[in-house]
Amino acid sequence: MKKIYSSNDPQQIAMLQQILHRAGVPVTVVERGSALELMLIQPGYESVAKEIIREFKANPPNLSDFIHQQKSQPKQAQGPALWKILAQQAGVVTFIVFIAVLITALMQWLIAPTETISQLIFTPRGVPELSLGQPWRFVTPILLHFSATHLVFNLFWWWYLGGRTELAYGSGILAVVTLITAVVSNYFQWVSSGPLFGGLSGVVYGLLGFAMVVAWKKPSHPLSLPPFLLIFMIGWLLLGYTDILWVNVANQAHAVGLISGIILGFIIRFRDQQKASISRRF
Template sequence: MFRIKQLAGDMDLAGFSRWLDQQGVQHRITEEGGDQVLWLAQAEHTDPVLAALEQYMAREDVRDAVDEAGRAPVTGGRWQPSPGHAPVVLGIIIIAGLLAWVTGLGSSELALWLTYTDPQAFPWQSFVQRLDALAQTLASGQVWRLITPDFLHFSWMHIIFNAVMLWFLGSQVEWFDGRGRFLALFVVTSLLSNTLQYLVSGPLFGGLSGVVYGVLGYCWLSQQRRARFQFPPALVVFAMVWMLIGFTPLPEWIGIGRMANEAHLGGFIGGLLMALVMAPGRPVRA
């Protein structure tokens, strides 16, 4: 062990120590004559650790972020939450799974109650018809239809992929930014993704992928303002490329079928807007 720095004994370094553990930095903090001494196992970590420690001690916002990250469910440097860390995200995934089963993956009559507008009750082939159908649907009080297409899935692979991505990203938003902020993000990205998809192609669509794109857009942009989320930068590039591919005939050529491209685009834009509107803050959790 290399002796790095001696600090006042009343300085709370618990959060900083947990954060170092998550970064894979082997260290030890000992008591010596009423003071604390920081030791590192590897000397090459000295400069970056001292720089991080200086920021931790000098700035309250950095200290809050590090302390929050230190309490995060990270093991071996990887985000590994349990259901208790993100109950809202888990609830959304469970509801989507149950409705996928109950509706027979969108094949039963019940699925008509979850579409943006009822495709059997209104003509929707033209843009004007879609606007009229939407106006009549909202006038009748069926406001839930603006959100419920999220819970329609047409294959188990479809819902499994969306669930995995939403759990990985959404659980981080709920943990670091709070349940209220995640719910706001969910509602806004749902409304934008579903509405844009409906206006372009009609009510025959469904899935959580618009929300997933929204959460990804939020995480990417909000991360620039305060680093706290864990995801590979290549994920954003892959998502953008996949979205662009969706606007080509390629998915249908290879047998995937037509993708809800406008939902992906609307969700991503919604996530970016929410990242601009909602400044990163400390979460308030019960």
């Protein structure tokens, strides 16, 4: 996220935020001391945001006129408004994977359970060898889920972590992190437990590790995560290695996903540091 405007006047910030939202510019407000800062969520909107702010500063609207205008405008349907909010929280890769998981759940639970699982697990059931002629199997177990709780839990964290990653680094980086963490976490889980496993959690832990590294000691970074969230996720991973939990947990997928995400985070952080160093020289 990038700061695009700052003010001590909450009404001014509220008006400008509303104007930017109406223009389709994704922004949020952060409080820093006595100041309120408008933060741009997606960098691609920066030029549009700057032009709107320039016009706002040149011709600031009257507060009472602005409120009257807001009240007089017809209310939009709830659906499009909700869609805009969701679109501001994620990108195309986040949406595609989210929908793919839901479609897979529909196929797996209601339409063709046996065929869906057979086609998407790491190797066909009962076959111990890797199916190099079917490369999709290295990734597709992330689409499978074996309970509603498992599905909802993973989709929530995918949306939260995947969406933030895509907004901060772009669809390409999210796709690369997803594919790499999926392949390595699936492989090691297969080595440990055999082919009958599934879930996005290996990728989710990969995204967690990625976020931990790229946002380390950067509290304003868009992937900076609350400490309680990190404690919960790491605690859940560790509990998986005990007999306390009442569900089967893909421990190797979680652990290897986290490690691979941390490694990718270091690569991206090093790349960003090199870019910053080069830009300072010039």
